[in-house]
Amino acid sequence: MAGPSIQAGHIYGGVHVHSAEAAPVVPHQLPGPVPHFAGRRAELEAFQAAGSVIVLSGAGGTGKTALARQWAHQRAGAFEHGQLFLSLNGFGPGPPLHPAEALRSFLRALGVPPDGLPVSLADLAALYRSRTAGRSILVVLDDAYSAAQARVLLPAGATGTAVITSRSRLSALIADGATIIELTPLNTDDSVALLTSALGRTRVEREQKHAARLADLCAGLPLALSVAAARLSTRPKLTIAGVVAALADETERLIRLATPDEEVSVRGSFELSYQALETPAAVLYRRLAQHPGPDFGLGPVAALTADAVRLVDVLLEVNLLEEIAEGRFRYHQLVRLHALQKADEAGDDVVLAIAEWYLAAASAADTVVTPYRRRLGYEFRTVPAAVPVFDDRGAALVWLDHERTNLAAAGQAALDRRWAALAWQLSDVVWPLQLYRKSVDRRDFDQRGLAAARMWGDPRAEARMLKQLGRTSSTLGEHDEAERLLTEAVMLFRRAGEVEEGTEAEGLLALAYRDAGRLQAASDLLRRVLAESRARGRDRDIGLTLINLGDLSSRLGRPAEAIEFLREAGGRLERSAAADPYNPVRVKAGLARAYLAAGDLPAADRAAAEALDGMRRLGTPVGEAEAMELAGVIATRRGDVTLGRSHLRQALAIFEAHGSPRAAALREGLADRDDGTVPEAGGHTPELTGNQD
Numbered sequence: 001m002a003g004p005s006i007q008a009g010h011i012y013g014g015v016h017v018h019s020a021e022a023a024p025v026v027p028h029q030l031p032g033p034v035p036h037f038a039g040r041r042a043e044l045e046a047f048q049a050a051g052s053v054i055v056l057s058g059a060g061g062t063g064k065t066a067l068a069r070q071w072a073h074q075r076a077g078a079f080e081h082g083q084l085f086l087s088l089n090g091f092g093p094g095p096p097l098h099p100a101e102a103l104r105s106f107l108r109a110l111g112v113p114p115d116g117l118p119v120s121l122a123d124l125a126a127l128y129r130s131r132t133a134g135r136s137i138l139v140v141l142d143d144a145y146s147a148a149q150a151r152v153l154l155p156a157g158a159t160g161t162a163v164i165t166s167r168s169r170l171s172a173l174i175a176d177g178a179t180i181i182e183l184t185p186l187n188t189d190d191s192v193a194l195l196t197s198a199l200g201r202t203r204v205e206r207e208q209k210h211a212a213r214l215a216d217l218c219a220g221l222p223l224a225l226s227v228a229a230a231r232l233s234t235r236p237k238l239t240i241a242g243v244v245a246a247l248a249d250e251t252e253r254l255i256r257l258a259t260p261d262e263e264v265s266v267r268g269s270f271e272l273s274y275q276a277l278e279t280p281a282a283v284l285y286r287r288l289a290q291h292p293g294p295d296f297g298l299g300p301v302a303a304l305t306a307d308a309v310r311l312v313d314v315l316l317e318v319n320l321l322e323e324i325a326e327g328r329f330r331y332h333q334l335v336r337l338h339a340l341q342k343a344d345e346a347g348d349d350v351v352l353a354i355a356e357w358y359l360a361a362a363s364a365a366d367t368v369v370t371p372y373r374r375r376l377g378y379e380f381r382t383v384p385a386a387v388p389v390f391d392d393r394g395a396a397l398v399w400l401d402h403e404r405t406n407l408a409a410a411g412q413a414a415l416d417r418r419w420a421a422l423a424w425q426l427s428d429v430v431w432p433l434q435l436y437r438k439s440v441d442r443r444d445f446d447q448r449g450l451a452a453a454r455m456w457g458d459p460r461a462e463a464r465m466l467k468q469l470g471r472t473s474s475t476l477g478e479h480d481e482a483e484r485l486l487t488e489a490v491m492l493f494r495r496a497g498e499v500e501e502g503t504e505a506e507g508l509l510a511l512a513y514r515d516a517g518r519l520q521a522a523s524d525l526l527r528r529v530l531a532e533s534r535a536r537g538r539d540r541d542i543g544l545t546l547i548n549l550g551d552l553s554s555r556l557g558r559p560a561e562a563i564e565f566l567r568e569a570g571g572r573l574e575r576s577a578a579a580d581p582y583n584p585v586r587v588k589a590g591l592a593r594a595y596l597a598a599g600d601l602p603a604a605d606r607a608a609a610e611a612l613d614g615m616r617r618l619g620t621p622v623g624e625a626e627a628m629e630l631a632g633v634i635a636t637r638r639g640d641v642t643l644g645r646s647h648l649r650q651a652l653a654i655f656e657a658h659g660s661p662r663a664a665a666l667r668e669g670l671a672d673r674d675d676g677t678v679p680e681a682g683g684h685t686p687e688l689t690g691n692q693d
C-alpha cells in the first residue's frame with residue numbers, strides 16, 4: 001500500500017514519511033557548521049546568558065547565519081528531540097516565506113503527514129504548539145523578515161529554544177522574552193583569523209601587513225572577507241597584496257567583492273535590504289551617506305527630512321545604520337559605499353543642507369560662548385531645522401568640541417564645491433575652541449579658512465584668517481612666518497577700513513615679537529596699541545592690551561608696573577565678565593606672575609590658585625595647565641619642592657594630552673633637574689589677545 005508523500009522544498013536533513021498515526025519524530029535539519037569561522041567570543045558568551053528566544057540582528061554580511069549555525073552545532077546534543085532549521089527568505093529574492101508554509105514544513109518534519117495538516121494558519125499554529133510543547137527542541141529561523149513571521153514558529157513550552165537571524169532587530173519579540181544580540185563587524189585580529197582559516201597560516205603570515213589591510217578594506221564584514229578569501233583560494237598565485245590593490249579604489253570595491261558568478265556578492269546583499277525599504281527611508285539612506293563626517297546626530301538628518309526620528313528608526317531596525325552612542329549614528333563603511341552608489345542628482349543640495357545645518361548649530365554655540373565677537377554675515381540658502389539651543393557656555397563648548405571633526409569635514413566639502421563664503425564661515429565659527437580648548441587642529445581650520453577667504457575675495461575674511469593663522473604659527477614657534485602673516489593681516493585690515501581690527505592684529509604682532517624674544521619691541525608696539533584703544537574708549541580692548549603689557553613688564557623685570565597694568569585690566573574686564581569670563585581669569589594668572597617677579601610669594605600663590613580654579617571652572621584645559629605650571633614654580637620658591645614637582649607633572653600631562661607645544665620644554669626642564677629643583681615657568685599669561693577673545 002502506497003503511503004503519503006510530502007513536498008520537500010523547505011526541509012533540511014532527512015525526509016521522514018509517516019502514516020497518519022505516526023508518533024512525532026526527531027528531526028535533524030541543522031546544516032553543517034560553516035567551514036571558516038573566527039571571533040564572536042562575546043556573542044557566543046551572550047548566548048549563555050540569553051533565554052529561550054534569541055535574535056541575532058545585523059546588517060547583511062555580518063555573519064548572522066554562520067554564528068547561529070556555529071552555536072547550534074556546539075549545543076545540538078543538549079536538545080534530545082532534535083533541531084529544526086528553515087530559511088524564511090526575509091530579505092532574499094522573492095517574497096518572504098508565509099508563516100503557514102513554514103508551519104507546514106516544520107509539522108511535516110515533526111511527523112505529521114500531509115493529509116493531517118490543517119488548512120488555516122490558526123489551526124496550523126495550534127498543532128505546532130502541541131507538537132513542540134514539553135519537547136527539548138532547537139528551532140533555527142534564518143533570515144526572518146518580521147516578528148510576526150517568526151512568532152508563530154517559536155516552540156511552545158520552556159524546554160525549547162529558538163534562534164532567529166534577521167537584518168531587522170525584531171524588537172517586537174522582546175515581549176515574547178527574546179534576547180536581541182547585535183552583530184557588529186569583526187575586529188582586525190578576528191578578520192585576519194578568518195582569512196587564516198580559509199587560506200592557511202603560511203600564506204597569511206607571509207603577507208601579514210597586507211592581510212591586515214585587506215581586513216580593513218573589508219571593514220570587518222565576514223561576507224566581504226569570505227569573498228576575498230574565495231578569490232585567493234581559487235588563484236594560488238594571486239597575492240594578498242594584489243587583492244588589496246584591486247580593492248583600493250572605493251568606486252570599484254563593491255563590484256570586486258563578489259564571486260565571478262555573482263552568486264555571492266556584498267553589493268547584492270546590501271541591495272536586498274535597500275529594496276525592502278519604504279520610499280522615504282530609501283531616499284534618506286542614499287542621501288544621508290553624503291554626510292561629510294564619520295558619524296552624526298539627528299540634527300543633520302533633520303536638515304534632509306521632516307520625519308528624521310522615524311526614518312532613522314527604520315534604517316536602524318534593518319541595520320543599514322548603526323547607533324554607536326545614544327543619538328549618534330554612522331554607516332558601516334561598505335554600506336556607505338553602497339548608499340553612495342545610489343546617490344541621486346540631489347547630491348550638492350544634500351551636502352549644502354548638511355553643511356549649512358552645521359554652520360547654524362555652530363553659530364548658536366559660538367554666540368553663547370563668545371557673544372562679544374564681531375562676525376561677518378552669512379545668507380543661508382536652506383532653512384536649517386532642529387538647531388540646538390544651548391543653556392550655557394559649557395554645553396555649547398562641549399557640542400563644538402564633539403562636532404569639530406564634522407565641522408572640519410563640512411568646511412572642506414564646502415571648499416571643494418567652491419562655496420567660499422560657507423567654507424570660510426565654517427572655519428571662523430570654531431574660534432571658541434581655539435580660545436578655550438587650544439585645539440591641536442587649529443592650523444587646519446585656519447589654513448582652510450584662509451583658502452576660502454581668498455577664493456571668496458573678501459579682504460576682511462582674509463585678514464581675519466591671516467591674523468588667526470599668524471597667532472597659531474607664533475604659538476608653534478614659527479616666528480618668521482608669524483610676523484609675515486600678521487603684518488599682512490594688519491595691511492589688509494587697514495586697506496579695508498577696519499581700523500579697530502587692524503589695531504587688534506598689531507597687538508597679535510606684538511605677541512609674535514614677544515614669543516620670538518624681542519621683548520622691548522613687543523612692549524613698544526603694545527603701548528602704541530594701548531594708546532589707540534584708549535583713544536577709542538573701549539574698555540575691553542584696553543583691558544586685553546593691558547594684560548599683555550603686564551606680562552611683558554614682568555618679563556622685563558618691572559613687576560610694579562606689571563601689577564599696575566593688570567589691576568587696571570581687571571577693573572575694566574570685570575564689567576564685561578558675564579559675557580567674557582575668560583579674560584578676567586587671565587588677569588589673575590598675570591598677577592600671579594607679577595607678584596612672583598616682585599618676590600611677594602603669598603600674593604603670587606593666592607593669585608595662581610584663583611587662576612587655576614577659574615580655568616577649571618571655564619573648562620579650559622591648556623589654561624589650567626599654564627596656571628598649574630605657574631603654581632608649581634611658586635610652590636618651589638616657597639620651599640615645597642614636592643608640591644611644586646607634583647603641580648608641574650600634572651601640567652605636563654595636560655599639555656601632552658592636548659598636543660601643546662609647551663609640553664616639550666616642560667618635559668625637558670623636569671628631566672634635567674635631578675637635584676629636586678624645578679624649571680622656571682616657561683609659559684606666559686595665557687596666550688590670546690584681541691577683540692575675538
